[in-house]
Amino acid sequence: MGINWHDFFIVGNPLILGSQIAIVLTMVGIVAGITYLKKWKWLWREWLTTVDHKRIGIMYILSGVLMFFRGGVDGLLMKAQTSRPEMKFLDAQHYNEIFTTHGVIMILFAAMPLLIGLMNVVVPLQIGARDVAFPQLNALSFWLFFSGAMLFNISFVVGGSPDAGWTAYFPLAGKEFTPGIGNNYYAVALQIAGIGTLMTGINFIVTVLKMRTKGMTLMRMPMFTWTSFIASVIIVASFPIFTVALALMTFDRIFGTHFFTISGGGMDMMWANLFWLWGHPEVYIVVLPAFGMFSEVISTFSRKRLFGYNSMVFSIVGIAFLSMLVWVHHFFTMGAGPGVNSVFSITTMMIAIPTGVKMFNWLFTMRKGRIELTTAMLWALAFIPCFVIGGVTGVMLAMGAADYQYHNTLFLVAHFHYVLIPGVVFAVFAGLYYWWPKMFGHMLNEKIGKIHFWFFTIGFNLTFMPMFFLGLDGAVRRSYTYSAESGYAPLFLLSTIGAVILAIGFGALCYNIYWSARYADRNISNDPWDARTLEWATASPVQFYNFAKLPEVKSIDAFWYMKKHNEGLTLKDEEVEEIHMPSNSGLPFYMGVIFGITGFLLVFEWKLAALVATVGILAGLIIRSFDYNDGFHVHKDEIKKTEKAWRSVNKGVNNHVS
Amino acid sequence: MFKKGYLIPLLAFLPVLLLSGCNKMVVFDPKGPAARDILGLINWSLVFMLIVVVVVFGLFGYIVWKYRATSKNKDYVPPEEHGSTKLEIIWTAIPILIVIALTIPTVNTIYKLEKVPAGYEDKKPITINVTSADWKWIFSYPEQGIETVNYVNIPAGTPVKFKLTSAGTMQSFWVPALGGQKYTMNKMETQLYLTADNPGEFLGRNTNFNGKGYADMEFTVEAKSSKDFEKWVKEVKANAPKLTEKKYNELLKPTHLGRETFTGTHLAWVDHGKMNSKTYTNPELYKVHGVQGKIFKDEENNTEMNDSNGGEHNGN
Amino acid sequence: MSANVNTALPLEYQTEQNRMNILGFWIFLGAEIILFGTLFAVFSVLNARYAGGPTPKDLFEIKDVMVETILLLTSSFTCGLAIYEMRRGNRNGLLLWFIITLLLGAGFVFMEVTEFIHYVHEGATMQTSAFLSSFFVLLGTHGLHVSMGIGWATMVIIQIFKRGLTPVTARKTFIIGLYWHFLDVVWIFIFTFVYLARMVA
Amino acid sequence: MEKNHKGFPVTHVIGFIMSLVLTFAALGVAIKTSLPFKTILWIIGSLAVVQAGLQLYMFMHMNEGEDGKSQVINVAYGFFIAVVTVAGSIWVMSFGM
Structure with a gap:
């Protein structure tokens, strides 16, 4: 199998060359740095x-933020290319690769890990558990995700990027029209990451069902836990479909089958059908936990419990149910009969009903409250109007007949950015500002946070608002250029300016992370926001066993109740018992590596080598089967020491930030 | 601080104000019954959406302003309230009513668009077969026996039944001034009725991404008076070269072309809309940078088209 | 995580971690139902697209299919007996029925592989038509599951030999039992909607 | 939980016999009768669902244990999604005809 090295490493493009050099330098820098600081052992x-x-x-x-950066750079490159008509910055091929990777990375490798990351940190704490149900599986999920992300990301320097859009519609994405291996990366990397996500879903369902602390009934769970739970249910319901779709794509591309090809009786629209059977629920997988975060933040900073908790729960369950029944609205224009389009128009519009309920519940949570404009709260506030724009345009798109005029135009692009940026990115930012002290023991700087907020929200609106009008004027998505006569130029330019402002906002976040890590006050309380849920009942940053004594829950907003009734806030020495914790394991990391290697070989269609590498995967599974490590016990003295340390500090800190 | 808090809703409000003042945008400037029907639906939905936006933004602004934390209300303790069944029923019911109000006209329009537009039922529709290929549009007039590339002339005031299919990748056929779009797929035929009220020129294009040449996949629709249309057909039949199978295979290669006109149609030997039609693919001509994977030869449908290496994308 | 043992329950349910593992495996089976459902959806859409290649009537041999079906049904039964013996605390009974189950499973896999080889010799490969692609992938996925199950069960048998019946080995056995029955359920649908239905159509 | 830990595994044997009967019934309906294809499909499809339920309850004890309810809901939900996927795909991919 002769490799043409000239093709193997993508060369000849100054942008890519620059990033290749940057990647090599960064990697050398990281390795040198860790070696110099003698941190290898610590890292491991x-x-x-x-x-x-x-x-x-x-x-x-961290990987989510990194991937958000990568996806953001892709976005900026696209905006640079379309800033003026007939621009010559990128050629068509390069543009196609960039919007493909932008979409895939933002949804699967930025939004998903940021949300799953926050779920990981917060959900066990909110239900008063010591860890998730299957800690080692959780690590495996992460390493598979990470392995998939890395595999996908090397595509633009090694072998060529996928270039058929994040939806990878057949027959374009098939071998008949894209013989390059770029789309193999898509099929294989997403598969690996997807398996990880599926396991996360199972893990969190069991965690929520089985590991709630005493008194934490389902209807007392914090809203973020509820939404994470429902998102996990949707993950388990929809990711198997994606697994199958990607496997069939792999078969078509690497083994010459005829599922979606135009020859041999394949059916191209079947890919679109399967893709959206997964793809639509995927939107709710990322949006629901975000809704949960907004609920927490709005409730905390309005100093009120969530308005209409029960109807909030029913509406998320309703959204989850409907989410599986609307997928066809992504291809109303396929030419299916009017019966199909009518049914799916109706189911789609029905989703607006529970979403509307949530919207009003948030508004009425704030009513009669005392709204504190912390950075986290600002994100939650900005979310409401922006998301309403995304929502109403969503209803417009849901109307089958009207969609014939919006489909695949920039109107659609503007709509889903108005849903996903306020609905997910704002939420993640709110969540990061809110929970940062829980993770790291210091706050993110509020002043820089506000700069971040204003640049980002203004830039966001400036970037995507013009796209609504461009779309209605006939401008289509994924087109790398447009003519001067079209008259689109001013709005496209405005959009590019917005993107730059948005990027500055993201830069402010990165600076904030750096600044706060170096200079922020470490002397903070376990409950700096005067919050309501259990994660604030323990130290910041949280000690590895979470709770010295598992709290008992007597009401919704459990920690608020504890504070009001002064119950369970202190820890007596005799209450301390030994705690059983799971041991670390190198196996998940190994599995990530071996999956990555196998995937890489498969991408390059070296089937025999890939088969050999699967032996490595099997070996990992066998080792796991014989692994009887039962964890370890934390001694009472150690617990007492840890608990005293943070409980005594708290007496001296200023509890309130804003 | 609080002034800034208002900037967001104001900014988000902008589109609504702009929308009401924009009549020039192509979707808002219909030139045929199909586009007009859709616009009617869009306008109907805009009214409701405007109401939703005004109510939510108003409520949002009011609540955030009234209940913001100030130095004056430091000691204010928000009340414990669990919700309100009455309010919650109201804001469940109103969206349901809105959805119903939107559903009925939507379903009506969906069914309406499948038929010859109202007001034109007595006119005999003409049929035009649309075949999309990388990266061009091929129009066949089976009744007239002519074929055009990248432009299509239609008689104004006559409903046109477009039969859509694709020779390869999937495209979407869209003439926004005349009506909505529909996909063109290989081995599948979809139909779209479009009618131009008056003579005029309209831009059509592909909206479904299909590779390197996608950006330039545009065509023009020219609606002529019936007399002019007949005249044009006659001229074409007299002057245009005959379409041969060889020439047609040449057309299907991934290239950009200008306008072309032929007599005869390719339907004589292939209709890509038929389930068992021949497959035309040229994977060799789609190679770009990066490592190339194995290409699977399809034994039965080998098209003998891979002899020359034309088809370079010349758009960039 | 706590090692609280409730001896009133069957071995596999005695610890909280065991109960979580079993519930987690049920959730996984829920995902598997959807995975196979999707493969069935693909097969249902593509099952008449022969592209000039062989049709089900040309290929399927009802006798072989019946043998495979009975092998798998019986193995599901013996697997049930194995779990039954486990709950009686009868280690040897468990091992005996468990090994019989695996032998029957291996017989099934052997039959299926022979069947596939036979088809390929008749010129019916995965690359021939959409119908055959979806047929081979649906059946192949099931077959792969059965093979993985055999490998996995072998690991568990070794552990039972080494450690005897403990809550951990009992849980592993129970879970693999669930898996095995589930594969039988999938086969019922393959038998019905792939073989019987396509032979009649 | 299973109450009868001793003696003859009655439920298992009944389950096994029933599954054999159902399998051969399906075979008989499919091969020996000349009913219309749709009718056959409905009959053998129903038999398959019954047999699957048999396996789930008699062999897998789906509803036992403290999480029996969750397990039943989970399987029912998975089955529902699978049906939506299959029926929806067939309907949509026939272009609603």
């Missing part, structure tokens, strides 16, 4: 082998 013991849900969450979040 504390992070690479960890099964602690908080650390895994943090690793998810």
